[in-house]
Amino acid sequence: MLSSPSPNPLAWLTVFVALTIGATFANSRHLLDVPRSVAAQALAPLQTGASRLGHAIAGAASGWQELSRLRRENEALRRTVEELLQETVRLRSAELENRELREQLRYAEGHRADAPLPAEVIGFDSSTLLGYAIVNRGSDAHLEDGMTVLTPAGLVGRIVSHTPRTSTVLLINHPSSAVNAVIQGSPGATGLVVGRPDGRLLMRYIPQAETVRVNDLVVTSGLGGAFPRSVPIGRVVHFETRDIDMFQEVIVEPFVDFRKLGHVLVMTGFTPTKL
Amino acid sequence: MTFGTPWWVPPLLFFVAALVQASFLPSLGFVAVRPDFVVQSVIIWAVLRGVREALLWAFAGGLVLDLFSGGPFGTATLALLIVAFFASVGELRLLSSNVILPVLAVFWGSVLYSAIFLFLLATHEYNVAWLGTFREVVVPTALVNTALAPATYWLLARLERRTRRTVPVEW
Numbered sequence: 001m002l003s004s005p006s007p008n009p010l011a012w013l014t015v016f017v018a019l020t021i022g023a024t025f026a027n028s029r030h031l032l033d034v035p036r037s038v039a040a041q042a043l044a045p046l047q048t049g050a051s052r053l054g055h056a057i058a059g060a061a062s063g064w065q066e067l068s069r070l071r072r073e074n075e076a077l078r079r080t081v082e083e084l085l086q087e088t089v090r091l092r093s094a095e096l097e098n099r100e101l102r103e104q105l106r107y108a109e110g111h112r113a114d115a116p117l118p119a120e121v122i123g124f125d126s127s128t129l130l131g132y133a134i135v136n137r138g139s140d141a142h143l144e145d146g147m148t149v150l151t152p153a154g155l156v157g158r159i160v161s162h163t164p165r166t167s168t169v170l171l172i173n174h175p176s177s178a179v180n181a182v183i184q185g186s187p188g189a190t191g192l193v194v195g196r197p198d199g200r201l202l203m204r205y206i207p208q209a210e211t212v213r214v215n216d217l218v219v220t221s222g223l224g225g226a227f228p229r230s231v232p233i234g235r236v237v238h239f240e241t242r243d244i245d246m247f248q249e250v251i252v253e254p255f256v257d258f259r260k261l262g263h264v265l266v267m268t269g270f271t272p273t274k275l
Numbered sequence: 276m277t278f279g280t281p282w283w284v285p286p287l288l289f290f291v292a293a294l295v296q297a298s299f300l301p302s303l304g305f306v307a308v309r310p311d312f313v314v315q316s317v318i319i320w321a322v323l324r325g326v327r328e329a330l331l332w333a334f335a336g337g338l339v340l341d342l343f344s345g346g347p348f349g350t351a352t353l354a355l356l357i358v359a360f361f362a363s364v365g366e367l368r369l370l371s372s373n374v375i376l377p378v379l380a381v382f383w384g385s386v387l388y389s390a391i392f393l394f395l396l397a398t399h400e401y402n403v404a405w406l407g408t409f410r411e412v413v414v415p416t417a418l419v420n421t422a423l424a425p426a427t428y429w430l431l432a433r434l435e436r437r438t439r440r441t442v443p444v445e446w
Contacts, residue, residue, distance in 0.1 A: 168345035198407065
């Protein structure tokens with residue numbers, strides 16, 4: 001086999017880079033909105049199918065895993081009945097925690113009156129470097145950019161772009177996301193929750209004077225008007241206070257398991273403020 | 276000139292790869308680190324077929340990735356073009372029958388792709404946590420891509436042989 005000699009590789013690279021820059025420019029001028037929208041609509045059923053297939057496989061796999069886990073757990077529990085007395089202490093604190101969570105959920109229930117719209121997550125960003133999820137509802141369902149997306153467990157993110165049948169949601173666990181938040185029960189302990197590459201959240205700019213404890217609940221503060229007030233975000237798992245710093249930083253474990261995001265609610269009744 | 280496999284099979288594979296990595300794998304839930312099938316396919320194809328086809332498929336594959344992405348349009352395409360260029364100009368083709376070299380190219384190509392991607396995100400005023408992203412996402416993804424590269428290489432090498440254009444030698 002003989003292959004014909006290739007032209008100058010740099011010339012080819014230049015041609016394709018020029019094409020890409022042209023496409024980027026056209027996209028920034030909204031010249032590609034229509035073809036992208038058409039493509040997104042055409043892809044949505046494929047994404048839905050692939051996503052549902054994945055969920056089905058994951059369901060079957062987790063069912064088997066769950067069965068094995070329950071067997072092991074049952075065995076372990078039989079051997080550790082004596083330890084249950086000690087567990088009672090922990091259960092009491094869990095009960096208190098549960099009560100707090102119920103209050104949060106009641107708040108979320110209250111927002112259901114604001115026409116929360118269920119949507120299915122049909123895909124995630126093709127790049128692992130970006131934190132976007134794609135849901136199967138768009139402007140046809142009256143979704144708009146900026147709308148808050150959550151699950152009963154807590155805040156998921158907000159819509160950053162949409163087509164008639166799909167919306168792109170920026171997840172709060174991505175470094176590009178920023179949410180004004182407050183430690184529940186400490187009105188002065190406000191800060192900014194940003195995503196971390198490891199999937200946890202970082203709450204920054206908490207005033208030094210505020211006392212923060214592990215297991216404190218972090219909720220949205222409503223400041224800035226981008227998100228509604230008091231939506232649960234996560235729980236403090238680590239905090240760092242140094243006298244030389246002006247602010248405290250805490251690591252927050254989100255309530256939402258972003259790897260198992262299947263169904264979400266879009267708060268169509270909340271209108272974000274556009275500053 | 277003979278073609279064992281229709282011309283549309285490679286682009287279809289890239290499309291399916293993008294669909295799998297964007298919709299199927301995330302929905303499984305237990306996949307902590309997602310492999311980047313399009314990136315590894317383009318790199319391996321670059322090693323197998325050289326710069327011209329590599330750039331063509333990088334362009335097509337990048338557009339598909341951008342279509343599935345919520346990020347700035349063109350970011351994946353530009354990053355993939357540069358990676359494909361470097362993967363194909365190093366005369367790796369001469370050693371393309373050896374699986375080790377394409378596998379190594381996949382690792383470094385994946386790292387380079389992510390670095391360029393993050394740089395382009397930063398130029399779009401995205402908040403990029405360089406160190407954390409490299410530690411938590413870039414290197415694990417590159418390792419997963421590398422681990423899967425022999426299988427991808429086996430598949431693409433078969434496809435490459437079946438779509439190879441042969442020109443009779445004239446005396």
